[in-house]
Amino acid sequence: MSDVTAxxxxxxxxxxxxxxDDVCFVGIGxxxxxxxxxxxxxxxxxxxxxxxxxxxxxxxxxxxxxxDGELCETALTTVGVPEMFRYWLQGGRVTVGFLGAxxxxxFGNINTTVIGDYHAPKTRLPGGGGAPEIAASSGQIYITMxxxxxxxxEKIDFYTSFGHGDGGDHRQRLGIKTRGPTLLITxxxxxxxxxVSKEFVIRSLHPGxxxxxxQTTCGWPVRFDDNVVETPPPTKLELTTLRDLNARTAKAQxx
Amino acid sequence: MTLVxxxxxxxxxxxxxxxxxxxxxxxxLIPHAAAHEVMRQGMTDLTLMRMTPDLVxxxxxxxxxxxxxxxxxxxxxGVGLLRRVRDAVENQWPRPLEIEEHSHAAMANAYxxxxxGLPLAVFRGYLGAGLKQVSPNVKxxxxxxxxxxxxxxxxxxxxxxxxxxxxASRKGDVLIEGIVGVQKExxxxxxRAVVTVEEVVDDFDDIHPNAVILPxxxxxxxxxxxxxxxxxxxxxxxxxxxxxxxxxxxxxxxRERFTNWMKDNVLxxxxxxxxxxxxDLRPPQ
Numbered sequence: 001m002s003d004v005t006a007x008x009x010x011x012x013x014x015x016x017x018x019x020x021d022d023v024c025f026v027g028i029g030x031x032x033x034x035x036x037x038x039x040x041x042x043x044x045x046x047x048x049x050x051x052x053x054x055x056x057x058x059x060x061x062x063x064x065x066x067x068d069g070e071l072c073e074t075a076l077t078t079v080g081v082p083e084m085f086r087y088w089l090q091g092g093r094v095t096v097g098f099l100g101a102x103x104x105x106x107f108g109n110i111n112t113t114v115i116g117d118y119h120a121p122k123t124r125l126p127g128g129g130g131a132p133e134i135a136a137s138s139g140q141i142y143i144t145m146x147x148x149x150x151x152x153x154e155k156i157d158f159y160t161s162f163g164h165g166d167g168g169d170h171r172q173r174l175g176i177k178t179r180g181p182t183l184l185i186t187x188x189x190x191x192x193x194x195x196v197s198k199e200f201v202i203r204s205l206h207p208g209x210x211x212x213x214x215q216t217t218c219g220w221p222v223r224f225d226d227n228v229v230e231t232p233p234p235t236k237l238e239l240t241t242l243r244d245l246n247a248r249t250a251k252a253q254x255x
Numbered sequence: 256m257t258l259v260x261x262x263x264x265x266x267x268x269x270x271x272x273x274x275x276x277x278x279x280x281x282x283x284l285i286p287h288a289a290a291h292e293v294m295r296q297g298m299t300d301l302t303l304m305r306m307t308p309d310l311v312x313x314x315x316x317x318x319x320x321x322x323x324x325x326x327x328x329x330x331x332x333g334v335g336l337l338r339r340v341r342d343a344v345e346n347q348w349p350r351p352l353e354i355e356e357h358s359h360a361a362m363a364n365a366y367x368x369x370x371x372g373l374p375l376a377v378f379r380g381y382l383g384a385g386l387k388q389v390s391p392n393v394k395x396x397x398x399x400x401x402x403x404x405x406x407x408x409x410x411x412x413x414x415x416x417x418x419x420x421x422x423a424s425r426k427g428d429v430l431i432e433g434i435v436g437v438q439k440e441x442x443x444x445x446x447r448a449v450v451t452v453e454e455v456v457d458d459f460d461d462i463h464p465n466a467v468i469l470p471x472x473x474x475x476x477x478x479x480x481x482x483x484x485x486x487x488x489x490x491x492x493x494x495x496x497x498x499x500x501x502x503x504x505x506x507x508x509x510r511e512r513f514t515n516w517m518k519d520n521v522l523x524x525x526x527x528x529x530x531x532x533x534x535d536l537r538p539p540q
Contacts, residue, residue, distance in 0.1 A: 028333060050450020051359060052281050064497045067333030069490055072433045080467075081281055081437045082367040085360040090379050100413045113356075118389045124344040126330030129307075132384040133360040162383025175404065176382050211312070231471065253497055 004234055007146070009206045011037060011242055012234045014098075014144045020045035024096045025134050027087060028066050030144045031098035033245070034185075036062060049088065051130040053079045062249040064111035065082025066229040085130070089137045097138030099131055101145050103156045106199045106220045107170075108163025110135070111156040118158055128160040135161035140179040147186045147217035154220050164198035187213050190191060190231055199223060204231040248251045258427045258477050262451060264528045265476035266292045269447045274414040275302040276309055277445065279366075280487060281393040281436030282332055282495070283425055285502065286419040287311055288483035288529050289451050293417075293522045294318060306362045306437060307332065310503050313339040314521065316352060317513050323353040325411075336501050338507040356390055358426070361408045366437050367409035369420055369444025380406035402441035415475075416445035419484045421491060423452040424459050426469030433490030435467050451480040453492045492521075493536040 014034035018024060020043045026035045028050075039046050046082065047056050052067035056076030063071055072078045079088070088094065103111035103124055110131065116122030135141055141163070145151055157166055164170055164179045171180050184191040184200050188209045191200040201223045202214065216220050234242075259265050262383045270293055272278055278290050288313040304325035305310055309332060315321050317339030329337050343352035357365070364376035377396055387406075392444075396407040418438045422430040429450050431438055442448040450469070459468065486499035506516045525535070 052283070052436070054434065063333070064500070065282045065495070067332065067434050067436075068495060069283070069433070069488055072490065074281075078434055079361070080435050080439065082363040082440055085363050086367075086378070090360065113385065118385070121345060124329075124336070124341045127326070127328050127356055128384070128386070129328035129330075130359040132358040132382075132386065133378075133380050136382040137379065140364060143473050159385035165383055171383070174383050 002240065006016050008239065008242055009231070009234065010144060010146065010185055012238045013190055013206065013231055014114065014142065015041065015238070016184070017142055017183055018043050018046055018096065022095045023049065023093055024098055024237065025049050025051070025094045025130075025138055027099045027131070028063070029100045031100055032062055033242070034100060034144060036245060037238065039247065041238055049094065051081070051084060053081055053084045054242065055088065060248060061252040062245060064253065071235040073133070077195040087132060089133060092137065094137065095139040096142055097134040098142045098160070099134065101143060102151065103146060104152050105154070105163075107167050108141065108193065109156055109159055109165065110143070110147040110161045110163065110202065111158045113160045115157055118219060132161065134181070135163065136176050136178060140182040142183045142185070143181055144185045147188050147191060147214070148195050149217060149219050150175040152218045152220065167198045168196065188217065192222070201224070201225050202228055204229045206231045207233050258423065258425070258455075259411045260478070262292050262478050262480055263288060263296075265449045265478050266296055269449050269475050270298055270415045271297045272301045274298070275304065277304045277411070277413040277416040277440050277441045279305055279418055279436060279441040280484070281434055282308060283434040283436065284419045284431065284438065284484050284489060285309065285311065285487035286417045286451055286483065287479040287485055287487060288526050289419070289449060290315065291415040291524065292526060294320065294521055304413060306359055308340070309337070310500070313337040313503075313507055314517060316340050316343050316350070317507070318517060320347040321352060325355040325357070327357045327359045331500055331504060332387055333497075334504050338504070342510070355392055356386055357393070357408060358386065361393070361406065362411070363437050363440070365408050365411040366440035366444050370440045373410055374440060374503060375407050375409055376409050402434040411441070411444055413445040415442045415447040415449065417449045418442060419451045419489065421452065421489055422454050422456055423450065423477045423479070423515060425455060425457055427474060427477045428459060429469040429474060429477060430462060431467045431469070439467055439469060442473060448473065449473040450477045452477060453479070453481055453483070453489050455479050457514070475509060480526045480529055482531070482533035483526065485529050485532045488536070490528070492527065493533040496533070496536055498524050
């Protein structure tokens, strides 16, 4: 399957991490595509939650925003936003929070707030939205983003949501009881944290990806597992499902 | 009697320059028509609060009407950044903008606290988050029973909240369906509330007993504005105009284009223009 794009590989690799037992709080963009591919392939019973209050949603097309009508129409139920954050997220019902990032560091800390100084920013980004509490209250966090030197940096400009902080037991020291980032899926590789330091380590490279490609698109010195394997290429079902979903979405947005 | 004849009247009687106002809506049911009427009537020096300030707050800020914005996500949902807000924060154009930034959980809790008549909201939040360092209104509080350190933010208490809803009864009771967001809390937290609706019906006798209904005595003014949420949507009436959200990214990128667009589509327009804007977004009859 040599015609698979890096973006398709990323979405499919991310989808594989989800199971039918998961209750997943879905970020918009790449996470949303991965979560719905999982639902349409190997995890039909997964519960997808979007922060607009839609619980158990099963959209036929990918939403442009977290509050598209499609999410409500296909949801098991739709609750108010205060209830969403209090009972369902803070109450500990979410097993996986799936986030994207503008800036990410090696410990899974995310910045979507500002580039530059907070009080005199070079670029003012949208901010955290639900992410600060998703990052702390979900059972664990998966992150997906395309690699770039601008995105994957040695030091993020602002801690919008806390990953493993400075690494090690930093979460526990702050009284956070959840696991934090346990998985990073980029367009080039699958990463999981080192058990002790919590620094992301590459466990598998997507087909055709070299170590050099990963390092030249990542702002910190990349660590590789002793036994880096190749990410299994997309199956026919995975690829067809993703492409059909994208085609339906493009058609709906053009209408 | 809360039912009034015109949006012009509802706006002029319920908001003045210097007020703290919330125009709430979570992607769905955003009160665009009401916000545009406020822009036309010239109120300024406003403190605007909202979880997801999108196009309407970008417009208020670009017109120079906002002194301070309290928010938790300042983006164009699914599209990108708010370019007028960026210009104000980064370049102070057309005037400096003071910001008070929170997370969604904090804002939702703060509205709920306002509705509940409490001075503050307490929740498990901001753990390790940078906003704790830069937002003076993010504090900590110790649980007197368990000793756990929790986040505290002041209650949101707007002078006036504007929302858009599907239906009002002739008495002025209001029904909200679908993605209900934080509108009920934002109305009950405010001193005054103005609601625009798609339709006025005789009564709500056939409505589900657990529906989200705001009794007429919680609302200062209700008026019908068909299409009043456009380019947001009203479930059961018309779809979200995603193309307009995408187009806004270009309109708002340039100060002059923005200014001209605002003149043509807001300052020299009227509430009656909204109905035609959603004509192609309504479901086939």
